[in-house]
Amino acid sequence: SPEGKLYIGLAFNKTTPEESNNPADYTWSEMPQNIEIGGRNLLLDSPSILTTSWGSDHGTQNSFLDSEGGFRRFESIESNANAYIWLVQNDYIDLEDIQLNKEYVVSADIRGESGAQFGLRSNATSGGNETFYKSHSNIDEDEWTRVQTVFKFTRDFDDILLLVRIPSIDIPLDIKNIKIEKGNKATDWTPAPEDVQAEIDEAKQEAERAKQEAQQAKTTADGKNSVFTQSTQPS
Numbered sequence: 001s002p003e004g005k006l007y008i009g010l011a012f013n014k015t016t017p018e019e020s021n022n023p024a025d026y027t028w029s030e031m032p033q034n035i036e037i038g039g040r041n042l043l044l045d046s047p048s049i050l051t052t053s054w055g056s057d058h059g060t061q062n063s064f065l066d067s068e069g070g071f072r073r074f075e076s077i078e079s080n081a082n083a084y085i086w087l088v089q090n091d092y093i094d095l096e097d098i099q100l101n102k103e104y105v106v107s108a109d110i111r112g113e114s115g116a117q118f119g120l121r122s123n124a125t126s127g128g129n130e131t132f133y134k135s136h137s138n139i140d141e142d143e144w145t146r147v148q149t150v151f152k153f154t155r156d157f158d159d160i161l162l163l164v165r166i167p168s169i170d171i172p173l174d175i176k177n178i179k180i181e182k183g184n185k186a187t188d189w190t191p192a193p194e195d196v197q198a199e200i201d202e203a204k205q206e207a208e209r210a211k212q213e214a215q216q217a218k219t220t221a222d223g224k225n226s227v228f229t230q231s232t233q234p235s
Contacts, residue, residue, distance in 0.1 A: 033142070041192045042097045042104075042180045049092055049162075051177055054083040068147065071109075071176035076166040087120075088159040093180065098160070100153055106132075106162070107148040107186035112173035114139050117165035119149040122157035130155060133163060141171050148186035 011026050018025070023101040041048070051064045058081035062074045074083050087093045098104060106120055119133035132151035137146050166173045177189035 001162050003143075008070055020067075023058050026186045029128075039187050039190070040181060042094075042182075043087070043092050043178060044094070044192050045092065046178050046189075046192065049085060050089070050176060052085065055084045056081065056083045058082060059131065064074055065174075069176060071174045074164060074166055074173040074175070076169050082163060084161050084163045086123075086159050093160065095158070098153065098180075100156070102182070103150060103152045103184045104180060104182055105148050105150045105184055106178070106180045107146060107189075108178045109137070109144040109189070110139050110164075110174065111142055112139055112145050113167045113171040114118040115167045116173050118147055118163070118175075120151060120160055120162050122153050122155065123159040123161060124155045124157045133165070139202050144174075144176075146188075150184045150216050187221050 002193055010203060011020065014082050020154060022212040047070065050070055052214045054060075054062050054074075055071070056062070058076065058078050060074055060076050060081045060083040062072055062083055064070065085092075088095050108118060108119075110116065110118060114137050115132055116139050117135045119131070121129050121131035121133065123129060130151075130153050132149050134147075136145070139147065162178070179186065179189050181187065
């Protein structure tokens with residue numbers, strides 16, 4: 001690969017599926033460079049972010065709707081209004097999972113007016129907050145669109161503020177499937193591994209409780225059905 005870049009080769013008019021060791025048999029195209037993909041959702045219990053009320057500096061109304069898999073709807077009472085939620089203090093992310101000078105990407109499915117903004121900022125402990133807040137022109141008010149914002153904090157911080165901004169009072173903004181992951185390329189939403197394990201542990205506990213209840217019911221039934229015997233005839 002010239003200059004250490006990535007390329008993909010395509011072979012045309014081949015009569016067999018076997019790969020060739022001759023580079024001249026392929027037409028080469030340069031691939032996108034410097035793409036990093038993490039995959040693991042760093043947000044803990046991310047669905048509950050949608051069921052929790054968000055704050056606002058502009059009185060933005062927001063509510064949870066349980067249709068379409070569940071989403072949060074924001075309706076502004078003034079143009080260019082915001083809504084936000086703190087991630088560290090609400091235990092949605094472990095501070096140690098976000099390292100300084102490393103790229104991460106926050107993504108979500110959004111439906112609403114074109115130009116709505118989505119991103120986050122740090123609560124820096126010194127040197128001023130760092131904001132990564134992007135306007136998305138590809139958002140549609142009738143369809144869900146996956147949007148992403150890449151961020152890299154360079155100053156120490158103690159919390160992260162997740163933000164949305166609604167352009168006007170006429171069209172609500174809906175959001176779901178929020179994810180933060182390493183790298184600069186967003187992937188489809190998945191639960192955090194810790195959430196999956198918690199569901200497995202909960203299912204095991206439910207199964208154990210059901211087993212114990214069944215055993216208790218059997219013991220009670222056996223007690224009621226037992227026959228009392230004695231060696232002498234009653235007088």
